[in-house]
Amino acid sequence: MASLTLATLPRKVMNRLTMLLFAVALPLERLLHRHSLVGHTEFIDPARFAWTSVLEENWQLIRRELDEVLGYRDDIPNYLDLSDDAKGLTERQNWKTFIFYAYGAKASYNCRRCPQTAALLGRITGMKSGFFSILMPGTRLKAHRGHFAGVLRYHLGLKVPDPQRCGLRVGTQIVHWQEGKSLVFDDTFEHEAWNETEDMRVVLFVDFARPLPFPLSLVNDVLIWLIGHSSVVQPGMARMREWNRRFSRIWRRSRGEASPL
Secondary structure, X not given: OOOOOHHHOOHHHHHHHHHHHHHHHXXXXXXXXXXXXXXXXXXXXXXXXXXXXXXXXXXXXXXXXXXXXXXXXXXXXXXXXXXHHHOOOOOHHHEEEEEEEEOOEEOHHHHHHOHHHHHHHOOOOOEEEEEEEEEOOOEEEEEEOOOOOOEEEEEEEEXXXXXXXXXXXXXXXXXXXXXXXXXXXXXXXXXEEEEOOOOOEEEEEEEEEOOOOOOHHHHHHHHHHHHHOOOOOHHHXXXXXXXXXXXXXXXXXXXXXXXXX
């Protein structure tokens, strides 16, 4: 008899469980903000996280792997094709993403293609998702906010054609990415991003667990895992896995590599 898992539950059951999950997560948000070990502000000093200096010291290694990935720009998926939650933020072809981890699930082939980046992502405490976030020329992401306070967001500037024309607003504060420099912010504040240049803007985009005291940290980890397995996220995860298989074939074919049996 097949075992029952979240993945095998009927869609109606999953939808109801997802609704219950978000009903619990919303009031919990105030508790997470109140007990956050790094406060509740738009931006947080990256120096409060020891791993940010490691990524900054090695940003050029990541950039070299990014440059190879960008050689396949037309084959990189649109973020809006993977995330239903992001629909309407911009035109679908304007925001592309090369995913290494999503809600803790590893995109193994992408990690093998960029081993230095994958290894550095593994050094981030509480890392849940990580990918190259690519804004095409002339792109603006409309104002929006994250739905769950249990994660914080990290950006490492990798390709910034003109910092003064590439910006990020979080709440009332506006900042500009710089290559090799870190930003940490709370995406539950309203935020928007833009690239007004004629070239691509790329950052290493990471969601990691908000530092919290125990046992709230354990509750948060469980909630993040449940959200990753919810009916809101799973359709996009299935599309991501299919895209990864397709991209791996394109990459191997371009290098004359044999496909796995």
